[in-house]
Amino acid sequence: MGQPQFSVFGIPVHVSMWHFITLMIFFRGAFQADNLMFGVAILLVASASVFLHEMGHALTSRHFGLQPTVVLTGFGGFTAHQPARTLRDDFLVVAAGPTMNFAIAAVLYGLLLAGAVGVETPVGRLMQFASGLNIYWGVYNLLPILPLDGGHLLRVLLRRFIRKSLKADRWTHRIGLGLGGLLAAYFASEGQIIWAVLLGLAAFENYRALQDVNRMDADFRADRPHPRVGELLKQARAAFEAGNFEAAMRFCHQARAEPELSPAEMRHTWHILAIAAARVGDLDDAIRFAERVPNSTEMAQVQATCLLSLGDAGRIRQFLRAPAATLLAPERLDELKAVVRSAEAP
Numbered sequence: 001m002g003q004p005q006f007s008v009f010g011i012p013v014h015v016s017m018w019h020f021i022t023l024m025i026f027f028r029g030a031f032q033a034d035n036l037m038f039g040v041a042i043l044l045v046a047s048a049s050v051f052l053h054e055m056g057h058a059l060t061s062r063h064f065g066l067q068p069t070v071v072l073t074g075f076g077g078f079t080a081h082q083p084a085r086t087l088r089d090d091f092l093v094v095a096a097g098p099t100m101n102f103a104i105a106a107v108l109y110g111l112l113l114a115g116a117v118g119v120e121t122p123v124g125r126l127m128q129f130a131s132g133l134n135i136y137w138g139v140y141n142l143l144p145i146l147p148l149d150g151g152h153l154l155r156v157l158l159r160r161f162i163r164k165s166l167k168a169d170r171w172t173h174r175i176g177l178g179l180g181g182l183l184a185a186y187f188a189s190e191g192q193i194i195w196a197v198l199l200g201l202a203a204f205e206n207y208r209a210l211q212d213v214n215r216m217d218a219d220f221r222a223d224r225p226h227p228r229v230g231e232l233l234k235q236a237r238a239a240f241e242a243g244n245f246e247a248a249m250r251f252c253h254q255a256r257a258e259p260e261l262s263p264a265e266m267r268h269t270w271h272i273l274a275i276a277a278a279r280v281g282d283l284d285d286a287i288r289f290a291e292r293v294p295n296s297t298e299m300a301q302v303q304a305t306c307l308l309s310l311g312d313a314g315r316i317r318q319f320l321r322a323p324a325a326t327l328l329a330p331e332r333l334d335e336l337k338a339v340v341r342s343a344e345a346p
């Protein structure tokens, strides 16, 4: 990921200039000619709230040995790390972000209530703003709409309780699409255009992901003229849905070796292989497999996620020029570009 700007507790941190530009647009009301310091203080408090949220993810993922990197980018930040080994680890890593915001708000409120800082002093007012903002950021991130934390938590919970990952993913994306669309419409009607656009984009991303899941499911259900290939893919699917990714990959490699594999079956085999490889942390393999399935948003996502985890700016730059990159959501592209930019920064 190029040279990080700095590291905190040994966790590398990249900061994109878009991080500050978008925060300035958000809090433009706080910048007044007679009191510029107030605007700067608001900006720093907002940036710190986003940063500490990401540190919640980063410290928890480091605890599980997942080698996190924090990136502060436009409209917030994200923490790239290797895939969690269990659903429980995944849940804890994701939940730690909003939890951090609520903990900060509680501490600040506690200090104000205890009278440690006067409520009407400038510091007191800044602390009130900071605690409100942290609650806001925590709640916003908990909306059950991918790619927000709440969407990830919803998917983990559904995978845990439905135990069929395709079905769980389909419901996650349906809820993301429905709720994201409703909220986007609501914010648009309130004239809150930035929120309307952000939530609208999230809804659209869920719509495309839903199409991918449906296509994958159709491939599974398609009539199979070759019983041997069909049987292998059925076993691969069962293993995949049971979370036994290594076994799923074994069945896929066997299917791949069959001579009468149809193009749809081949595509399907690469699809399972890519996701399974990403889940077990074979990132290079996952990218290689995902590249074999063109025109799939989900496969482009797999490539993007793996490349972010690998943090190789050169390969990301190459990927951004490939047709697959055009399938990614704008936020994902921004994340990738942020990595390239921070590698190019002196």
Ligand SMILES: [Zn+2]
Binding pocket: 053, 054, 057, 097, 098, 141, 149
């Ligand atoms: Zn988060």
